[in-house]
Amino acid sequence: MRLIEELNQKYNSVSIIGLAKNAGKTVTLNYLIEEAYDSTIKLGLTSTGRDGERLDLVTETEKPTIFVGVNTIIATAKSILEMGDAGLEILETTEFTSPLGNIVLCRVKAEGNVQLAGPSNASDTLLVKEKMIDYGADLVLIDGAIDRKAVASPRITDACIIATGAVLSRDIKKVVSQTAYYASIFLLPGVEDLELLNIKFQLNRTCIIDDEYRLNYPEMKTSLGHGRALASMTDERTRYIYLSGAVTTSMLKDLTFGKLNYTILIDDGTQVFSDYYNYKNLKKKGLRLEVLNPILVEAITVNPIAPFGYSFPSDELVRMIEEAVGPIKVVDVLGGGV
Missing domain, CATH: 3.40.50 (Rossmann fold)
Incomplete structure (x- = not known):
């Protein structure tokens, strides 16, 4: 055909x-x-x-x-x-x-x-x-x-x-x-977590999601340039960070700084603005990236x-x-x- x-x-x-x-x-x-x-x-x-x-x-x-x-x-x-x-x-x-x-x-x-x-x-x-x-x-x-x-x-x-x-x-x-x-x-792989998919339509701006699927909205107009600040708001109960805007190399570097115990969540792969070499290195450091809409x-x-x-x-x-x-x-x- x-x-x-x-x-x-x-x-x-x-x-x-x-x-x-x-x-x-x-x-x-x-x-x-x-x-x-x-x-x-x-x-x-x-x-x-x-x-x-x-x-x-x-x-x-x-x-x-x-x-x-x-x-x-x-x-x-x-x-x-x-x-x-x-x-x-x-x-x-x-x-x-x-x-x-x-x-x-x-x-x-x-x-x-x-x-x-x-x-x-x-x-x-x-x-x-x-x-x-x-x-x-x-x-x-x-x-x-x-x-x-x-x-x-x-x-x-x-x-x-x-x-x-x-x-x-x-x-x-x-x-x-x-x-x-x-x-x-x-x-990028789609989310398979059914609990998360049940609250998918509540995700309308950058937020942190814990292991009980509670949403914490940081007081920032945009996540751009605030990767370290977002990472500092996480703890051992953090399961996801949802990013609503563009996802740049610097943002991913900030979010993968130190111990990474959460998955970064975005709407789809068109949000990612990185390059082959940096992305490859971040994956080696444990970067986990999933999408709501494959x-x-x-x-x-x-x-x-x-x-x-x-x-x-x-x-x-x-x-x-x-x-x-x-x-x-x-x-x-x-x-x-x-």
Whole structure:
């Protein structure tokens, strides 16, 4: 079964998260669009950045265009509609904005190329996704990036695809380890403690949870920069520290300072802003991190060619990533989906 068919059977929405510029997320998007082209699957498409332009304005390298079929629903900035050549019917002008202006919803009436520039925040993206489904999209694909990864949250999309590639490093082992790291963050284990799950909806800001599941709310507006203070409030009865905002390397270091007898609890893996080496060291020190809402990683797509003149053997890169990430489908989108 083709990947697009698997996605359509299981989900209403999927995000595509590129681990770096030129990692192949737009190639992945086009791969899925092409798979859907001859099917009856009606796609909804948007992006948390800007995609479909022929030239990357930062690296000045050519980028893949986005070719869409009839009846595709797109959400993009009104100001860039004329930069594509697809025939479009405007369905709705929304109040949502992007750096390029207001977002409009369109139905493709004549196939062709489009540019995508969707809402700039996750809550608006959620509402735009729901509107595209209301207009008839069977499956909504949202083009994201590691610095705009909030759309991979289960609050926004049902599952995600990670797009990785040779661009991450000239060392194939580093590409594999970085990819495996990001996959592990997205795949952080979900809470299995039934007592905790029973009070899940009471967790609306940072708090400390003891062994009788009582909630202690520290007097602080944000947990950022207060990791040591939080850690100092724990004792032998502390079972969890729930963090409601971004979880940075410094925060994790502060919370794992000294004896660690509790689990750090977050909503989902999109909250973690750390790096491979620090995270690896913290795990060795006993860091325990669980999530209330696990992310479903449906596939990892691989682009074995970097725009800087080097590449890796596709079969070797796919095999090494498969071995590193376990039972997740790994697809070379340039090779036609191995």
